[in-house]
Amino acid sequence: MTIVVAGERKEYADGLTVEELIEAEKVETPQYVTVTVNDTFLSNAERASRSLQEGDIVEFLYFMGGGTIPSLCASNDL
Amino acid sequence: MRMPVLRAASFERNSMAFTNEQLERYSRHIILKEIGPKGQKKLMKAKVLIIGAGGLGAPAALYLAAAGVGTIGIADADSVDLSNLQRQVIHSTADIGRPKVESARDSMLAINPEITVHTYHEYITSENISAIIRDYDFILDGTDNFPAKFLINDACVLEEKPFSHAGIIRFEGQLMTYVPGEGPCYRCVFKEPPPKDAVPTCREAGVVGAVAGVIGCLQAMEAVKYITGAGDLLTGRLLTYNALRSQFRTVPLPRDSHCAVCSYERTIHVPFDYELPTCDLK
Numbered sequence: 001m002t003i004v005v006a007g008e009r010k011e012y013a014d015g016l017t018v019e020e021l022i023e024a025e026k027v028e029t030p031q032y033v034t035v036t037v038n039d040t041f042l043s044n045a046e047r048a049s050r051s052l053q054e055g056d057i058v059e060f061l062y063f064m065g066g067g068t069i070p071s072l073c074a075s076n077d078l
Numbered sequence: 079m080r081m082p083v084l085r086a087a088s089f090e091r092n093s094m095a096f097t098n099e100q101l102e103r104y105s106r107h108i109i110l111k112e113i114g115p116k117g118q119k120k121l122m123k124a125k126v127l128i129i130g131a132g133g134l135g136a137p138a139a140l141y142l143a144a145a146g147v148g149t150i151g152i153a154d155a156d157s158v159d160l161s162n163l164q165r166q167v168i169h170s171t172a173d174i175g176r177p178k179v180e181s182a183r184d185s186m187l188a189i190n191p192e193i194t195v196h197t198y199h200e201y202i203t204s205e206n207i208s209a210i211i212r213d214y215d216f217i218l219d220g221t222d223n224f225p226a227k228f229l230i231n232d233a234c235v236l237e238e239k240p241f242s243h244a245g246i247i248r249f250e251g252q253l254m255t256y257v258p259g260e261g262p263c264y265r266c267v268f269k270e271p272p273p274k275d276a277v278p279t280c281r282e283a284g285v286v287g288a289v290a291g292v293i294g295c296l297q298a299m300e301a302v303k304y305i306t307g308a309g310d311l312l313t314g315r316l317l318t319y320n321a322l323r324s325q326f327r328t329v330p331l332p333r334d335s336h337c338a339v340c341s342y343e344r345t346i347h348v349p350f351d352y353e354l355p356t357c358d359l360k
Contacts, residue, residue: 065227
């Protein structure tokens, strides 16, 4: 099937779950990434059960603070 | 008694009057049909608060000062450090050790002495944020830590203030604009800050200074558009920038009908502070 992942058309096997996609796409710190499928938020609990379908549009939204990884470095500003 | 038409027209002309110096200073704005003299007057009457005089706040403050935003507030508790100067272009080497808000104020006034700058040399907390943002028309989040970002979001939603959220890391940046009653808020997208023990050590990932410049300027542009009414804001959309790919993307952002702060099911009624973790790296 063809799906759109972060704006790029990609081929994946039918039945791929969102959780499997996250692993295949090597998403960084996945537990802190917000996922939308077709402009709808997907909870972390739904990732394993949600199978993707032809034409689905998936976006990964990342925490982005400053010049640090999402580990909460207590500096003051960017 | 109705005001004679002629007087009303005369008043309108007077209120729109610019000095010769203002006409010259703002001529490139005034000539734009989307801004024009009315838009420039709106900018000159506007009040914008920038929280964080760092990589994002620096370019935003410089451009908003240059644009003639009449009152600019700048909040930051920190002092200028040598490591800031790679990206925080509002500060100079000679400013090292000075409070950032003072350095930023001096730079803004050097560009445009017509504006008024209010400085807040303090941490923004749940205790003071509502009173500070209340006086402003638009707020820019230029902070780098998630507790501050959630605090700014919650306070702006509760005070019904529009604001620009932004973040940067390595070669990437992103921003969105919240407008009361229109689009999703930051908490619609990210429910809670990541827990402080999510990653055991706090190590630097780095950021390119010019990425901070790009995103900070886009935040300034959102403020200009909100004030003048020109164009479309980044409401309900997240603009992402990947410098290595030379790629901008706009990702639709839905509202969360169960959002803890901006939905009818609101459970957050007053701003509160998340614990700010400490870090052994500056």
